[in-house]
Amino acid sequence: MPSRDEISYFGAGPAPLPTPVIEQSAKALVNYEDTGLGLSEISHRSPTANKVLADAKAALAALYEIPTENEDGYEILFMQGGGTGEFSASVQACVGWWVEQRRRKAVAELGEGKDAEVVERVRKEIQQELKVDYLVTGSWSLKASQEASRLIGSKYVNVAIDARKSNSGKFGVIPGEDEWKLSDKKSSAMVYFCDNETVDGVEFPAFPESLKGRAGDDGVVVADMSSNFVSRKIDVRNYGIIFVSQALFALLLVGLLINEYQGGAQKNLGIAGITVIIVKKSLLALTPAPAFLQQLSDVLPSAIPPIVFDFATIAKNNSLYNTLPIFNLYVATLVLQSLVANFAEKKVSGQEELANRKAELIYEALDQYSDTYHVVPDKRVRSRMNICFRIKPKQDSGAEPGKWDDAREKEFLAGAEKQNLMGLKGHRSVGGMRASNYNAVSMASAEKLVAYMVQFARA
Known part of the structure; x- marks a missing residue:
């Protein structure tokens, strides 16, 4: 069983939370600031x-x-x-x-x-x-x-x-x-x-x-x-x-x-x-x-x-x-x-810089291995938050051009989960892959995903 710090989560709905925050919140839920009551128990008008x-x-x-x-x-x-x-x-x-x-x-x-x-x-x-x-x-x-x-x-x-x-x-x-x-x-x-x-x-x-x-x-x-x-x-x-x-x-x-x-x-x-x-x-x-x-x-x-x-x-x-x-x-x-x-003074701009770096890193890998990956949206409007892509059939497979390889996509997801890269399946209405690059995704997790994408493309 992996430890909490070994999991990299890229899902679009649920959110990861740092352990210290969970611990602090847990204390507040049981006994907020030594009042003897949990924060969810007190009056909302207090x-x-x-x-x-x-x-x-x-x-x-x-x-x-x-x-x-x-x-x-x-x-x-x-x-x-x-x-x-x-x-x-x-x-x-x-x-x-x-x-x-x-x-x-x-x-x-x-x-x-x-x-x-x-x-x-x-x-x-x-x-x-x-x-x-x-x-x-x-x-x-x-x-x-x-x-x-x-x-x-x-x-x-x-x-x-x-x-x-x-x-x-x-x-x-x-x-x-x-x-x-x-x-x-x-x-x-x-x-x-x-x-x-x-x-x-x-x-x-x-x-x-x-x-x-x-x-x-x-x-x-x-x-x-x-x-x-x-x-x-x-x-x-x-x-x-x-x-x-x-x-x-x-x-x-x-x-x-x-x-x-x-x-x-x-x-x-x-x-x-x-x-x-x-x-x-x-x-x-x-x-x-x-x-x-x-x-x-x-x-x-x-x-x-x-x-x-x-x-x-x-x-x-x-x-x-x-x-x-x-x-x-x-x-x-x-x-x-x-x-x-x-x-401090950077405020949201500081987080923007980090979000952009992570997105650029992932998109660069997808573009570099374009014989394996297809980025779904037009390059001019690619989301920095939700990176949607499909996996192409191998060039010698004889598959019809423009089709995606369902078997390879399942293989990609299975391999990712073995490396504790979770939540990469696309939305059920469109399929494919989706790596959500929310603020909760660390640079280390983005780098780990890129390393796996490179490994998969070269296999």
Whole structure:
């Protein structure tokens, strides 16, 4: 049986954690700071829980230089429901904000006391103008667009790009911005994109130029950063909403402690339940009254989010409208604080440098042995986080060109597991191999994987 420090894990869902973190968390779970109670047993409204929450916000704000103090700044929310829940919450929030802007304008122009006229005017504007834009570049953005159609109706959903149309029906590219069919800014309630697609190995190389400078009435920019958050520096001010599902948020964060503990042993993360939302405060002030939206239900169904997904409600209650899993947040807080301390002035840029080096090392090996390996996505949009590749038949096998060798892929996986290189099987929907290069993967693990890939290719 291998010891914990002998395992290198490259899975896309579960996360390894350094042993010292597990030990510290275990103590907190049994007896937090000698209070006689475990952290998961105390009230989520207690001073102890509130301090964990405040510490998490402070560390995240410092890490990404998120302005939180003034009215033009951002709220940091901790919620539940995962990325899938935010597919729903984000479109419902943005559509609500769009409607409220038009209601206020109608009241200003028509005057107070003209409620019926205001409702009718906004109803017509919804029917004639409203759009939500989606950049569909992989499996997750596709699901997000489908959820929008389910909630508010497909006629309001504009798929500005479907990358499959540029790649023989498969994901793996991001069309140039000159090919995007974005709605008019004044009609668009939001523009959604998934910054990194875990299933398909595609990542936006930078923030899209065509989305820069958008204000709240120009289509709110919504980004799903569940799988590449804290892996590179971003300008938060480019976004109206950023959301990060807990499973991958923790997965990205926990690895940042590995450098602090030399040879830190790793284990999969078994905690779930926190989703991080970074949302512009000025947008929250546009939240419409449910009674007004109800009058528009004939043209805009399902635009009112469940109360636990209502950003304004969660913000007013300091993320404690319902019971928040404080222990889960505590683990992430430890890692956030460590990252702030470890990388000092470099902050996220320090982790970005490390992530890039690991990705470059793995891709270089795959490209060097291109007679054995085929990297799935286009080189210009290769993900640094999820490296997807297939294995080709041997040149003298007589196999049809362009086909993958299932037997060799099984052999590759079996050989990798013998060397304690785990979690390399691709997503069930696409097959192949996937080496997830999250922050929790050490440079030593990346080097060990590369050595095995070279060995396999030369055999």
